[in-house]
Amino acid sequence: MTAWGIIGDGKWGLGLARRLHRNGHSVSVGGLVKRRKGIPKGILHTTDVPGLLQAHERLIIALPIGEVETLLQQSEVSLGPQQRVMSTARGLTPMTHLRSTEAIRTLTAVRQLAVLAGAADARSLGDKSPVALVVGSAFPSWSAEIQNALWSNSLRIYTNKDIAGVELSNVAASVVGVALGVARAMNVGPAAEATALTRALAEMNRVVSGLGGQFGTAYGLAGLGVLGEMVYGGQGPSFLAGASLAAGDYQIGQFAEVRESSRTLSARVVRQRIHSPLVEAVESMFAGRLTAKAALAGLMERPVGSETELLIKS
Amino acid sequence: MNSVYAQTMNAPLFQFNRHRDDIEREVISRVVDGFTDYAGDDATRSLQLVLNDAAFHEINRLEKVRGREGQRLDDWKNLARRIGRMTQPELRDELKRRSDWYVKDVVGHFDKRVYRFATSVLPLGLGAVFNTTDFAQGLTQVRDLASRIRVEGDVATLRELAKRGTLVIVPTHSSNLDSIVLGWSLVHAQLPPCTYGAGKNLFLNPLIGYFMRNLGAYRVDRRLRHVLYKDVLKLYSQVLIERGYHSLFFPGGTRSRSGQIEQHLKLGLLGSALSAFTERILRGDDRPIYIVPVTINYPLVLEAETLIEDYLKEEGQARYIIDDDEFSRLGRVVQYSARVMGLQTSMVIRYGQPMDVFGNRVAADGYSRSPGGSIIDPVGYLSVDGQVSADPARDAEYTRQTGAAVADSFLRETVILPTHFLGWLLFERERRLAPHLDLFALLRTTSGDRHDLTELCGDAERVRQLLVAAEERGQLRLDSAIRQSPIDEVLDDAVRTYGMYHLRSAVEYGDDAIIVRDPKTLFYYGNRLSAWDSLLRDGVA
Numbered sequence: 001m002t003a004w005g006i007i008g009d010g011k012w013g014l015g016l017a018r019r020l021h022r023n024g025h026s027v028s029v030g031g032l033v034k035r036r037k038g039i040p041k042g043i044l045h046t047t048d049v050p051g052l053l054q055a056h057e058r059l060i061i062a063l064p065i066g067e068v069e070t071l072l073q074q075s076e077v078s079l080g081p082q083q084r085v086m087s088t089a090r091g092l093t094p095m096t097h098l099r100s101t102e103a104i105r106t107l108t109a110v111r112q113l114a115v116l117a118g119a120a121d122a123r124s125l126g127d128k129s130p131v132a133l134v135v136g137s138a139f140p141s142w143s144a145e146i147q148n149a150l151w152s153n154s155l156r157i158y159t160n161k162d163i164a165g166v167e168l169s170n171v172a173a174s175v176v177g178v179a180l181g182v183a184r185a186m187n188v189g190p191a192a193e194a195t196a197l198t199r200a201l202a203e204m205n206r207v208v209s210g211l212g213g214q215f216g217t218a219y220g221l222a223g224l225g226v227l228g229e230m231v232y233g234g235q236g237p238s239f240l241a242g243a244s245l246a247a248g249d250y251q252i253g254q255f256a257e258v259r260e261s262s263r264t265l266s267a268r269v270v271r272q273r274i275h276s277p278l279v280e281a282v283e284s285m286f287a288g289r290l291t292a293k294a295a296l297a298g299l300m301e302r303p304v305g306s307e308t309e310l311l312i313k314s
Numbered sequence: 315m316n317s318v319y320a321q322t323m324n325a326p327l328f329q330f331n332r333h334r335d336d337i338e339r340e341v342i343s344r345v346v347d348g349f350t351d352y353a354g355d356d357a358t359r360s361l362q363l364v365l366n367d368a369a370f371h372e373i374n375r376l377e378k379v380r381g382r383e384g385q386r387l388d389d390w391k392n393l394a395r396r397i398g399r400m401t402q403p404e405l406r407d408e409l410k411r412r413s414d415w416y417v418k419d420v421v422g423h424f425d426k427r428v429y430r431f432a433t434s435v436l437p438l439g440l441g442a443v444f445n446t447t448d449f450a451q452g453l454t455q456v457r458d459l460a461s462r463i464r465v466e467g468d469v470a471t472l473r474e475l476a477k478r479g480t481l482v483i484v485p486t487h488s489s490n491l492d493s494i495v496l497g498w499s500l501v502h503a504q505l506p507p508c509t510y511g512a513g514k515n516l517f518l519n520p521l522i523g524y525f526m527r528n529l530g531a532y533r534v535d536r537r538l539r540h541v542l543y544k545d546v547l548k549l550y551s552q553v554l555i556e557r558g559y560h561s562l563f564f565p566g567g568t569r570s571r572s573g574q575i576e577q578h579l580k581l582g583l584l585g586s587a588l589s590a591f592t593e594r595i596l597r598g599d600d601r602p603i604y605i606v607p608v609t610i611n612y613p614l615v616l617e618a619e620t621l622i623e624d625y626l627k628e629e630g631q632a633r634y635i636i637d638d639d640e641f642s643r644l645g646r647v648v649q650y651s652a653r654v655m656g657l658q659t660s661m662v663i664r665y666g667q668p669m670d671v672f673g674n675r676v677a678a679d680g681y682s683r684s685p686g687g688s689i690i691d692p693v694g695y696l697s698v699d700g701q702v703s704a705d706p707a708r709d710a711e712y713t714r715q716t717g718a719a720v721a722d723s724f725l726r727e728t729v730i731l732p733t734h735f736l737g738w739l740l741f742e743r744e745r746r747l748a749p750h751l752d753l754f755a756l757l758r759t760t761s762g763d764r765h766d767l768t769e770l771c772g773d774a775e776r777v778r779q780l781l782v783a784a785e786e787r788g789q790l791r792l793d794s795a796i797r798q799s800p801i802d803e804v805l806d807d808a809v810r811t812y813g814m815y816h817l818r819s820a821v822e823y824g825d826d827a828i829i830v831r832d833p834k835t836l837f838y839y840g841n842r843l844s845a846w847d848s849l850l851r852d853g854v855a
Contacts, residue, residue: 002699057699078686081672081694109674109684111695111715112708138714140707 001025002149005056007049007071009036012088013062015125016116017043019150028052050076057083058145060116061100064257065091068100072107079104084112084142086135091171091257092264099167112142115163117170117222119229121236125155132156134221136166160220165213169223172207174238175262176200177230178282181242182292184234197231202307203278207265210274245285246292262286277302325476325506326558327530330424337557338417341549345413346406348545361405362397364542368412369394371540409542416546422509422532429529433501462657463495466729467665469503471678472606475668476506478680479602480558482587483508486576486609486724487564489616490516496562496610497529499663509554510562511547511583530559548586555590555603565720569617571625573841575609575728577721584720585713588671592709595693595702602692604676605716607666607723613659613731614815615838622838626757657811659731659793666727672712673719725845729791730781736808737839739774740765740821740830742847742854753837760833767802767826769855774801776853784849812839 001024006013009031017027021043028044030052039045046052049071053059059079061068068089071077079085089100098106101113114137124131133150135157137143143159150157160166183196204218218224230239241255266283269276277299284290290298349364350357369390376387393408400408475481485496493512500507509530517523517533534547555561563583566576584605591603615621669675670692674682681689695712696702744760751759778796785792796804809828812820812835820835821828830836843850 078684078688080684081690081692082697083694107685109688109690111672111712138711141705142708 002058002145003056004028004058004060004149005030005052006060006062007053008060008062008088009033009039009045010062010064011123011126013060014038014040014043015123016060016062016088016150018126019152019155023149023152025149028056050074053077053079058149059083059085060088061085061104062088065089065100066094066260069093069096069103069107072104079108079110081109081111083110084114084139084145085110086114086116086137086142086146088116090117090174091261092268094260094264097264097268099164099171101163101167112139113137113163114139114142114146115167115170116146117166117226119221119225121229128154130154130156132158132221132225134158134160134166134225136160136163136222138163158221160217160222162214162217164211165208165217166220166222168208168211168213169204169218169220170226171261171265172204172218172279173223173226174258175265175282176203176278177227177236177238178242178245178258178262178285179278180227180230181239182246182285182295183242184231184239185243185246186292186296188296193231197227200227200278203276207269207274207276207279210272211268248291250286259286325560327424327507327509327560328426328429330422330509330530330559333557334421334423337550337553338414338421341417341546341553342410342413344549344553345542345545346410348549349409350402350406358402358405361402361409362400364545365393365397365405365409365412368540368542369397371538375537412542413546416538416543417550419535420511420532420547420550422530423527424507424509424530425528428525429507432525432529462660463498463502464660464662465499465503465665466662467608467727468667468678469505469665472503472505472665472668474678475602475604475676475680476560479604480555480590481506481508481560481604481606481668482555483560483562483606483608484565484584484720485562485607486728487566487569488573488610488612488621489569491616492564492569492610493526493531493562494522495661495663496608503665506560508560508562511551544582548582551583552586552590552593555587556593558601561587565717569621571621571628572844573615573618573622573625573838574844575724575842577724577845579717579721581710581713581717584671584716585709588709588713588716591671591692592696592702592704595696596704600693602676602680602682603671604668604680605671605673605720606668607720607727609662609664609666609724609727609729611662611664611729611731613657613661613733613811618835618838619816622834625838626754626834657814659733659795659807659811662729662731662793664727664729664791666723669716669719669723671716673716725790726788727791728842729793730796730843731793732795732804732808733811733839734842735774735777735781735796736805736812737820737836737841738843738850739770739777739840739854740828741833741836741840742851743770743773744830744833746854757833757837760830763830764824764827765830767805767828770805770828771801773854774805776855777850778804778853780850780853781846784846790846 003026004020006017006027006029009029013029017029018040020027021040028046029039030046030049032047034047036045063071068087085104087100087104092098093103096103101115104110104113114135116133116135118133120131120133135143135146138161147157147159179200180193180196183193201218201224204223205215208218209215230236237255237258241250241258244250244254262283266279269279281290281295281299285292285295349360352360372390373387373394376384376390472481485492493510507530509532511534512526512531514533514535517526532550551561565579565584567580570576587603587605594601667675670682672692672695674690674692677683682692684690693702743765744756744763748756778801781792782797784790795807809821809823816835818832820832822831
């Protein structure tokens with residue numbers, strides 16, 4: 001049995017706390033609200049977040065991406081070399097457009113970092129539905145430790161050394177997934193949807209490898225896995241945001257996390273000159289510069305090249 | 315006794331000869347134990363594999379060489395035939411014998427008298443090398459030399475760190491003169507002497523070989539690629555660091571062929587520094603190890619022509635051993651040195667900010683700092699639940715990250731000189747003029763191209779502004795001439811510098827223009843700026 005500290009008492013934080021506790025680990029969860037309801041028995045809850053960070057060698061940061069930097073910039077928070085951190089935050093930071101583990105690396109002395117990603121939503125993590133997730137970490141012993149701590153007959157944990165690739169696949173999937181939602185809502189038909197899915201995958205690979213991940217990681221759970229969940233389930237915030245854009249009733253403030261991912265990712269791909277028509281089209285739709293119909297027309301009118309060449313060339 | 319000698323005579327290297335046998339024994343026993351650290355049959359198999367691998371490579375190599383070295387061929391052939399029938403103790407003995415041979419081939423030597431001689435005469439000697447015309451002027455030349463080689467960076471802090479812990483100096487590598495000028499800079503900065511690995515071919519020059527042999531250099535035979543030799547070499551360098559010998563190695567591996575600043579570093583020796591740190595901690599020795607990146611910035615590179623030819627010929631695949639370059643021709647070295655003395659622009663050796671073996675910044679007090687500036691104890695990186703543990707996969711990733719930190723430091727601490735600036739500018743303009751040509755076609759066709767001086771100065775001024783902004787952001791360093799002089803003087807300095815040494819001047823003046831004469835040389839010097847290509851391209855009209 002080992003001791004784990006989890007920052008964030010939302011669905012992800014509590015879902016992971018339950019899984020760890022069930023596997024016999026001692027778990028403390030930190031959040032802002034005192035006497036928070038719904039804390040499972042046996043799990044310690046505290047509002048002393050700095051104290052909790054100080055006291056644990058194994059940490060999980062289960063906060064929305066927008067709060068990660070804020071937490072670490074607090075003067076009383078200091079993470080040290082002996083600590084190992086896993087993040088579940090999806091997206092890029094609002095101001096600096098960094099991946100969550102990049103932000104942690106930039107602000108703290110922690111080196112052994114990991115990220116948890118995949119198709120499971122917070123609800124399926126909390127109950128006993130069978131799901132699989134991937135842990136990205138360049139440190140095999142840390143990812144193995146997470147794998148062993150969380151693994152059960154209803155949760156499979158795969159490992160991947162390409163931490164940047166896993167994080168980027170996850171954010172890219174949530175953005176290109178909007179385009180798939182648009183396609184479904186516009187009733188383009190299965191063949192056109194399949195084309196959109198194929199091109200989305202090609203684009204994800206370009207974005208991931210262009211921003212420092214490895215080519216191919218997007219085919220894993222954090223990329224294709226996430227897209228598959230949207231397409232099969234017809235659900236998920238990205239997919240629903242796409243439907244809303246297609247219907248023309250999207251309003252500012254809706255699907256905030258997806259909207260933010262789109263804004264930050266498109267800023268980063270534009271800055272690094274990565275060819276990414278879907279990401280840019282989604283951002284234009286969100287920003288109100290393009291209707292769904294015009295976006296589809298624009299994508300169809302673009303010059304067409306070789307399938308494999310476009311797969312690798314930025 | 316001169317003052318430098320007095321300042322540095324406490325350096326560990328002065329005790330080297332007394333401990334040499336002990337060091338050899340430790341390396342051999344750790345090599346042998348490393349391959350036998352398995353139970354039963356696995357140990358036998360591991361010993362067989364390593365000996366087999368060594369025999370295979372040695373037989374292949376020795377079949378092609380003649381002379382004394384070739385006589386060892388039969389011995390290896392004989393071993394190859396016997397390996398399968400040998401018992402575990404026999405295999406161990408054999409491995410011990412072979413390791414002993416390699417260690418003795420590698421191991422260095424340090425002679426106090428040679429060091430004392432070198433530190434009092436080297437500045438003069440180097441002065442002589444750098445200025446053959448008036449050697450008799452003696453002391454004047456020491457001053458002249460100091461004006462031709464500028465040592466920058468916080469060397470006072472490094473002197474303090476050398477007392478607290480062990481320095482591992484990691485410079486950029488452009489020329490075989492690097493170890494000589496760097497050695498000079500250590501003496502000049504009153505830093506302790508370092509041990510370092512040098513290619514066996516460099517020992518062929520009798521004069522330089524004599525000094526290297528007696529000043530702590532150890533021999534690296536780059537022709538030997540088998541596991542046993544690599545292991546001996548790695549452990550030798552590791553044991554030296556563990557025992558507190560300040561060390562130096564070039565993490566780029568070989569001289570940069572293209573002229574670019576090295577970004578793909580060889581991690582093996584950086585890994586030795588981390589392994590040495592871990593080993594020390596496990597033994598209860600908490601003296602720190604400091605990695606010190608250094609950039610060596612030449613306005614002219616002795617071997618520029620050979621290096622760039624080699625780069626182009628191999629299309630990036632390094633010919634590891636060049637033994638017929640300018641360094642081996644004494645005339646060229648003398649000519650080069652004399653010309654360098656006449657230059658306006660100094661060579662700059664810049665000591666970067668020290669870091670720990672994990673790539674964290676180390677402050678003047680000798681303690682590691684987190685990105686936020688608080689003191690951290692790097693031992694934490696090695697511990698799980700308070701226990702320090704060895705974990706090769708974890709350490710490989712730490713080493714990769716340290717390598718990235720060193721590569722970043724190389725960029726930040728590179729000093730851009732006028733020859734780099736003009737080389738980049740002219741080559742970029744050539745690229746613009748013929749965007750359809752690939753590199754090789756460009757290099758073949760641009761000789762004779764004319765660049766109007768007014769236009770060139772306009773581009774140069776814009777690129778300079780971008781460089782100044784990059785320097786303010788801490789991305790690189792500029793020679794003060796580039797920062798301050800009128801732009802036509804910066805270009806003029808570069809044109810004259812190129813003309814002073816290279817057999818064929820890279821450029822020459824025409825009517826109100828600069829004419830390209832040797833695009834390869836321009837490409838080579840300009841490559842020093844290639845890391846900032848996308849940033850600087852906006853400055854070219």
